[in-house]
Amino acid sequence: MTAPDVARLVVALAVAVALAVLGAHPRVLRWERRFGLTVLATSGFPFLILGLLFRELGVLTPGVLADLRPLFEFGLGWVGLTIGTNLDLRRFDRLPPALGPVIALASLLPILFAAVACGLTLAWVGVLPGKGLIRDALILMACAAVSAPANLELLLRRWKSSTRLVLEVTRIDQLAALAILGFVAIMFRPDRTVTLWHLPRSGWFLMTLGLGALLGIVIYFLVRNVRDPKEELALLMGGVALASGMAGYLALAVAVVCALAGAVLINFPMRGRERIVGTLREFERPLYFLFLFVVGAAWRPDEWQGWLLGAVFAVSRAYGKIVAARLSTWMEPALPEWKPFAVALLPESTIAIVVLFSATALDGAGGSAQVRWAINAVIVGSVLTEIAVQAFQRRERRLAGEETAA
């Protein structure tokens, strides 16, 4: 390694640590909560830029990314398991049955709108069927589905009972995104000649479900009677690594298999369930930073196709959420007005980063042109959405001030 390389490495690592420190600062977390910002818009964005910078500086080389691949797989597994623990059936059973169609609309319409608009745009820029159109459209569909709740305290201040519904919608659409991701992994299998198992796609579908369920049972048996928190963490790490390693080894979607395992785990009767979920969530945020960092390394802001796709993605996704909100309020009068409801569901969730990261991993360190455009699309889409949400929230804040004064 030459002297300039060493200097670059040291500076780069120092900046990464400094940003990690800032990202974990309680003040940053307070800002996020206060302004209803997403991780993407606050501490996440610097990591994205950092990943881009590190690639330009020659620090994040394909070799370095390949060295870190076990860590990435583990991270995907961890986040997948955490998402899976949201699928606590007891909680869903307590939701009013009439809200089922509302949740389905809010999750599926943005997917549909984004699929049509982004599919047409991709075809227009030359990505045709047989050349990755379907896979890339699916990836963008998964990214379109997920939302992070905005500042619900402000937006839904007159409909407080709807807060839970919005939170449930954001949890369900995470699962919709993972389902699409799992579908991509089943449909686009690696070269059959290098593996010994030759199953039809339906076989891989059953394999995904079965492996997820089995690993959920294994992790449950590992952690159910452990009293020492240190040992619990070690076994949780071991369980996640085993699950992600097995899923990755079989070329299945790591996050999906682990989410299924998480769903099975959370629905078993278990002492200390909250503590396990708490442990999983504690490590989730640093992992998102890591993913953003790597996604940033594959980001190419100089490609116009990405910007075009970003604008189309943001508009179609937002339109899908708005139509879903209007239809929902028409179907269920107990819901808030459509405008605050739609804005509450608008911000992009960090799960989009998991989806993009998985796509980047499927494509290798550099990523194909379409994956790079998809990355740009989600980044541009997130920024545009965040601007719109913040503008709406500012207006709502002013109105709230007037209401208090009156």
Add this chain to the structure above:
Amino acid sequence: MITRALLTIAAVVALTYATRSFVPRGATITGSGAALAFGFLLIVAVQAAHICDRLRMPRLTGYILVGMLFGPELLRIVSAKMLPDLALVKGTAVALIAFLAGCELNLRRLRPRLRAIGTTALLTMFAAAVLLFVLFFGLTYVIPITAQFTLLQRVVVALIAANILAAYSPAVVVGILSETKARGPLSETALSIVVLADLVIVVTYALSSTLGHVVFPAEGSGGGLLLLLPHIFGSIVAGMVAGSVLALYVWRISARSGIFIFALLFIAAEAGTALHLNPLLIGLTAGLLLENLTPIGGEQLAHAAEGVALPTFAIFFAVVGAEVQLQAFLHTAPLAIGAAVVRAAGIYAGARLAGRIVGLDRLFTTRVTLGLLPQAGVAIALVALLLADFPPWGPIVGTIVLGTIIVNQLIGPVLFRNAIVQAGEAAVVESASLPDGRIADEDPMA
């Protein structure tokens, strides 16, 4: 408990074995293979720890045995191709182990014992090195390739082998103290000696290796003295920077300290490899700085890092076990066992002599000796250098040296843990109460 642990191991073995059948024998999948090996080793190592607890054996021995049993030489659940990917954890583990050691060493508290610690460290190393030098010098007449060497060349071969085998293991000592939560004069003394001795070994190996390159000019290209100064001082400076960053983090933020420590040491270990810095020295300096020069105190950070320490130790020692070349060991077992006995005798003689000079209790001296027997990370790393730097004779002598390390690796932790329990310093061992009802020894150095 043992039945449950064995059933869990059987289930995890079956799952991993089935998964490995996805690709042809000998092939692996980069990334996923390492994650699979990591998960497998961690789960099985934790189960092995339960079995060891029941059998009153050190958990570290269980971890090492797991690595040996399921590693590339025996059952091959963890293949040779998976092991290099786990090196990512190894470097961090060495830095973390050294960091925890540094956090435990309060120089103000140790001041009354510094003379005893220094004397014991130097005399035990010197005595062991002298006896090992004699043994290996004799062996150079027996080993075909070294039998044709000149006298000076034989001296250098024996010097390098003795130098490596004089190394102790801070990793094992920290691991045993961590699992037994031991506190007391024996724990502190053994830890201080092994840490001090490893610093000396790093320097002396650089010297003896430089001499080796002078005597065997054609072989390899080692570091030598010119690299030694930046290597040591660079590591110390990097450790001071890491310690300062940690102090700042705890002071200003504090949340998720355990993850932050791990992340920082991970970066230190990775950057250290690229910059030819020593992760052991980086971690140790950071720990010492926090414990001795900041108001935060190393104990608080060591406690924060406990959560990540258990999986890190389990993986580190399991990988160490998996890397053991059992076939080569079996060929050289008698020589290796002989060298281990000679080393133990040297350490014991040195400790007794030091005890006499500084006035230590005989029983205490014997127990300290047991803490100096284990070998692991540093010694293995030095063997790797020996194999790489001196190709014609290095691999042959290296195999005997490695065999000796394996013997010390397996027996050392058992003996030291027993000594800790006997001294009454183990806090969490069910069987810590002494069989004859004695209470913990008083500080023989106070």
